[in-house]
Amino acid sequence: MRALSALMRDWWGVGLILLAWQAWVVVSGMNAIVMPHPLDVAADLATGMGDYLPALGVSLSAAMAGLVGGFALGLLLGILTWASPVAAGMLTPVTVLFSSVPVVTLIPVLARLFGYGPGTVVAITVVISFFPAFVFSSAGLRALPPGSADLFRVLGASRWRVLVSLALPAAMPSLAVALRIGAAHALLAAMVAEYLMGSSGLGAMFAAAKSELRTERALGASLIVAGASLALYLLSLCAERWARARFN
Amino acid sequence: MRIARDPRVLGLLGTLLLCLAWEAIGASGLGGFTWPPLSRVVAMLADPDRWDLFGRAAGATLSAALTGYALGAAAGIVLAVLTHLLPPLAPGADRLAAGMNAVPSVALAPVFLVLLPAGGTPATLSGIGVMFLVYVATASGLRAAGAAHQDLFSVLGARPAARLLRLELPAALPSISTGLRLAVPAALIGAVIGEWFGAPRGLGVLIVNGMQNFQIVLLWSAVLLAALLSLAGFLIATAVERAVHARFR
Numbered sequence: 001m002r003a004l005s006a007l008m009r010d011w012w013g014v015g016l017i018l019l020a021w022q023a024w025v026v027v028s029g030m031n032a033i034v035m036p037h038p039l040d041v042a043a044d045l046a047t048g049m050g051d052y053l054p055a056l057g058v059s060l061s062a063a064m065a066g067l068v069g070g071f072a073l074g075l076l077l078g079i080l081t082w083a084s085p086v087a088a089g090m091l092t093p094v095t096v097l098f099s100s101v102p103v104v105t106l107i108p109v110l111a112r113l114f115g116y117g118p119g120t121v122v123a124i125t126v127v128i129s130f131f132p133a134f135v136f137s138s139a140g141l142r143a144l145p146p147g148s149a150d151l152f153r154v155l156g157a158s159r160w161r162v163l164v165s166l167a168l169p170a171a172m173p174s175l176a177v178a179l180r181i182g183a184a185h186a187l188l189a190a191m192v193a194e195y196l197m198g199s200s201g202l203g204a205m206f207a208a209a210k211s212e213l214r215t216e217r218a219l220g221a222s223l224i225v226a227g228a229s230l231a232l233y234l235l236s237l238c239a240e241r242w243a244r245a246r247f248n
Numbered sequence: 249m250r251i252a253r254d255p256r257v258l259g260l261l262g263t264l265l266l267c268l269a270w271e272a273i274g275a276s277g278l279g280g281f282t283w284p285p286l287s288r289v290v291a292m293l294a295d296p297d298r299w300d301l302f303g304r305a306a307g308a309t310l311s312a313a314l315t316g317y318a319l320g321a322a323a324g325i326v327l328a329v330l331t332h333l334l335p336p337l338a339p340g341a342d343r344l345a346a347g348m349n350a351v352p353s354v355a356l357a358p359v360f361l362v363l364l365p366a367g368g369t370p371a372t373l374s375g376i377g378v379m380f381l382v383y384v385a386t387a388s389g390l391r392a393a394g395a396a397h398q399d400l401f402s403v404l405g406a407r408p409a410a411r412l413l414r415l416e417l418p419a420a421l422p423s424i425s426t427g428l429r430l431a432v433p434a435a436l437i438g439a440v441i442g443e444w445f446g447a448p449r450g451l452g453v454l455i456v457n458g459m460q461n462f463q464i465v466l467l468w469s470a471v472l473l474a475a476l477l478s479l480a481g482f483l484i485a486t487a488v489e490r491a492v493h494a495r496f497r
Contacts, residue, residue, distance in 0.1 A: 009336060013344025024363060089258025094266055100482035101475035102437040105451075108459035109471055112282040188353065196444065196456065222359065226351045233346070 040216040045223065051205070052224050059201035060228060062118065063190040066125020067182055073126065074133025075175070082141040082167060083159065095134055103128060107193050116197045121190050128189040129182040133175070140174025141167045169247050176243035180236040187229045284465045292469045301454075306473060308450040309370070313439040316374030320435070321428060323375070324382030332390045332416070333408065341383075349380040353438060357445040370447055374438025378431040385427025389420030418496055425492040429485040436478040451477075 008015075045052070081088035107124050114120040144166060152162050194203025202221050209217035267286055272278075274285030292298060327345075331338040353373045360369045393416050401411045443452025451474045458467030 008340075010339045010343055012337070012340035014340075014347055017344070086258065090262030090265065092262075093259030094262045097263065097479070100433055101478045102433050102440055104437050105440055105455060105471045105474045108455050108467060112459055112462075112464060112467065113279065184349070192441065192444070196459070219359070222356070226356075229351055230347065 044216045055202045055205045062121040063186040066122045067129045067186040069126040070129025071133045074130045075137045078137030121193045124193045125186045125189045132178045132181045136174040136178035140171030172243045172247040176240035183232045183236045289468045305454045312370035313435040315371040317435040320375035320378030321382045324379040328386035370439040370442030373442040374435040377434035377438040381431045382427045389423025393419035421496045425489040432481040
């Protein structure tokens with residue numbers, strides 16, 4: 001009983017949404033072509049795993065490769081702005097500019113620049129993951145514990161020593177936040193890119209299912225992505241907690 | 249040397265360099281034929297013959313984004329106030345907000361396409377993005393009232409409604425205005441992605457058509473227009489945020 005009430009307390013919102021969805025389907029009396037029954041979707045998921053899983057693997061590995069690349073690039077530029085005030089002054093407004101515009105609209109531009117293909121999906125996720133990584137790493141590298149910079153100066157530490165022993169560890173919690181934001185965005189970007197180009201992965205699978213009116217397949221692909229991105233989110237939440245406990 | 253260190257000068261310089269690089273790469277053909285110089289993109293946007301096309305597309309996207317923005321912001325604030333008044337609801341609302349944020353809109357779009365009347369997807373997707381940001385900002389803002397003020401209201405026997413209206417909501421306004429600023433690009437992103445999944449017109453439709461039909465300059469122009477619209481909204485929201493911070497802090 002206690003477990004049930006705890007479950008209610010934590011998940012009433014999600015449950016309410018699902019109930020409203022079911023009620024809408026029943027009340028409006030949609031047929032199966034427009035809105036497949038949950039059982040159809042479940043059956044397709046069970047029988048079609050051989051199609052879903054490889055596609056998910058393609059999307060996930062593209063998203064992860066892009067996330068790693070974007071993070072490396074963002075951290076590198078973050079360190080550059082940390083080391084050079086001139087670079088910081090010139091790069092910061094440009095990044096602010098990019099964070100105030102819808103970056104996903106760049107996906108079609110990048111798709112045309114690099115050509116349709118799996119490599120382009122990775123390039124797009126690199127660009128999308130770059131922004132949070134850069135913003136949070138340049139902020140985190142400056143969020144030093146009070147007095148620590150003075151201590152390093154008094155002890156005559158080189159800039160490299162300060163970076164490796166002080167600024168980078170201090171930036172870890174910020175980087176973990178960037179990872180949490182970036183992980184969800186990376187999968188989103190990979191999916192949208194695949195959907196628009198129709199080249200590979202779950203996004204292309206979804207686009208094909210949509211044009212063939214196989215709604216149970218399209219919704220199944222939706223569910224798989226939703227599950228994967230929720231898992232990514234929870235994983236990055238764990239990473240963030242660990243980084244906070246370890247570096248704060 | 250003093251002037252050269254002014255962040256505004258450096259910022260202008262950085263933006264200028266970006267535009268120059270865009271122009272140079274396009275004009276020299278270094279980026280291939282899919283990278284047009286900035287001047288050609290701006291020329292297309294400035295061409296009066298195109299204003300009808302761009303105007304209709306931008307109007308559709310803006311109205312979807314504004315609808316989503318208004319409804320999403322209202323829903324986010326209401327949900328945050330509700331969970332503030334009824335604390336037992338808070339964990340569930342947090343899960344709902346985090347879950348909706350973590351699930352990519354790509355996964356939700358097909359569901360909305362089926363469930364909603366035609367053309368409702370862009371506004372719904374932008375509303376969801378906005379709602380999450382505003383809910384988080386409002387929920388943390390409602391906890392921002394100082395302990396001394398809270399004690400004063402308790403001592404004077406203020407009712408929950410009076411406490412909310414006269415203390416907690418005013419204290420939350422700076423945080424809410426920050427959330428509203430961050431929500432501007434989210435509203436545009438939701439509208440454009442929604443249009444990619446199916447809408448009769450809009451900037452997103454223009455962008456995808458430009459991509460698929462190799463109308464490269466049109467593609468870049470539509471993207472630039474979307475960026476400029478978002479930037480304008482962002483600047484307005486920044487001004488509002490400054491005013492609110494000056495008044496309520």
